Amino acid sequence: VTRGAIGRRLGLAIVMVSTAGCGGGALRSESSAEAASVRGSVVRIGFVAPLSGPFASAGEDMRRGFRLYLDRHEGRLGGRQVNVIEVDEGAGPETGVPAIRRLLTRDRVVATVGIVNSAVALGAHQSFVDARVPLIIATAGANDLTGAKGSEYIWRTSFANADFNHAFGRWLATQPPIPGGVFLLAAEYVAGHEQLTAFKKAFTAGGGKIAGEQYSPFGTTQDFQPYLTQVRASGAGAVYVFYAGQDAIGFVRQYKDFGLAGRIPLYGPGFLTEGPTLVAQGAAADGIMTILNYASELDTPVNRDFVASYEMAYDAEPTAFSVQAHDAAAVLDAALGEIDGSVSGSGLVAALPKVGEIDSPRGPWRFTPRRNPDQHVYLRQVRREGDTFVNAVIEDLGPVRPEATP
């Protein structure tokens, strides 16, 4: 074999490796629930979140939030014992969708909670409709899930991507004009485009100027120098970015390394500086302003109580992911409480519209007619507090009415 042939074969191997990295088996674990009560009213609930792969950190937070709600309610929802069946969403649809199919067919759950990756939610949403089992999305933000592809079987306790970006754009346009305009930057995937588009629409409608817009390849960008150089060359007076997890850590650290931090203000959706991401960024994140539907620093009795129990149980701060999954449990609690007798998927779907206000750590909210949360969003800024950095709440930007955002 010539080296040339080996080279070509290696090229194939590279493609193989690049897909194998997305592996992550569908681990399952069945929680220990007490044996079925005499009336046999144990309710089977599916829980889908990434327990492996690049989103595992968010998945772990969701799991903790959901668990905490159950633990604080003696493992009961709506007065019934529940049996939570957890499956691993993995990195994307290739692991997430089959895991969900198993929940629906073999485990015969009456409701499912979770999902981080919008591609998984979009890939599985028809299965929920067909199986007549409600899905309560606790993170995935694709606008279509509660828009064009909305269904009475698909509910969401998190957000649609457009929601808070729209609010931030509107708010920033009311501030003193930004010389040179705002440079937009995000990872190249659906969420990146939806988030930036919503910001841009609201910001330009309010008279704001855009200095440039760019998308970095998702999952293969480790070095942001080419983008940072362009930001500088554009003469932008501010930067608005959508990055999460490892991308967010790399970007924020390099933003400081290349001398942009402190000179050009950095804005973005709150995932940029949420939870363990902020811990890893440390001082590099100081001063960044973000928007999100939650901040662990929110000073309300409900949140103080929630944060205290969460820290007690897991020795970590809760994140927006924790709260969204926690609230999904609260929604199920209220919906199951509306049902007399045996529980079915269609029974739950009939009960879900009757769920009233959820008294959440993020502040009270209720579902809109399109089954999205009608919630407040908060402007936050990273500030030093002792040895650590926190997302201090600067301003409550009020309720986002998703149906009003185009």
Place this chain on the structure above:
Amino acid sequence: MIGWLSDNLVSILNGVALGCLLFALAVGLSLVFGILDVLNLAHGSLFLAGAYAAWKLADDGSATGFLFAVVLAAVIGGAGGLALTAATRPLAGRGHLDQALLTLGLALVVTELVQMWFGHDPHGVLAPVGGSLDIGGGYPTYRLVLIGVGVVVALLVDRAVEHTRVGALVRATVCDSDMVAALGVNTRLVRSGAFAVGGALAGVAGVLGAPLLGANPHLDAQVLLLALVVIVIGGLGSVRGALLGALLIGQVQSLGIALAPRQAPFLLFGTMALVLVVRPAGLLGTRTVSS
């Protein structure tokens, strides 16, 4: 021309810095493939070990901690290389697919272990040399240091392989292992040694790269991909090929993206495909081996 150069100076400089890092990462993979004919998909795991060593010992930017991390990573990488020699020996002569399956499996095991020990969260590492220089509005000093270190490593490796007796043995083993063995040389030792050195370099590269890439359980797959592209472009088993490939990919990933941001997702593999079409053996890979 001068205007274009000064506009893109930061991108070009950064391409060289990335190239230096990629060389330290890829040269071991290339040598192991050339000498042992082993396709080692666990190479990224040794880089991963280096990155976590840097995070554990030097995440606050301490220079002493960083040096300790370099030494520790070299030891872990070297030991890992020896272990991989032993693990792949029974597969000798069974083709590259079996080796790929074994080493990819080992890489997945390492990723799982890292998650068990250190958790899922990604981490950042402060550079031991902070601050930035006034080049094109600000360029991190550490990346210039990286260029210096990369040049030293490249010179040392090149000198060792091309101009020493041990290097001559290594090159001879690449060309015709059986003939070298017939001359009374212990080729097992040469093979283990090359694997250990390649592993140690990958571990050190993990430490050096930590201030840029941080540490997370999936870093191994990301860097392995880059290393494979580098050695395919440069030519398998060639030290200078690995250097050329690394510098080229460094430029593609910085200057290339700066000039053609919309094509960014295609640049890396587009470059590889182009090189494979024009020179199927890689830029400097002219020799042939028997299989």
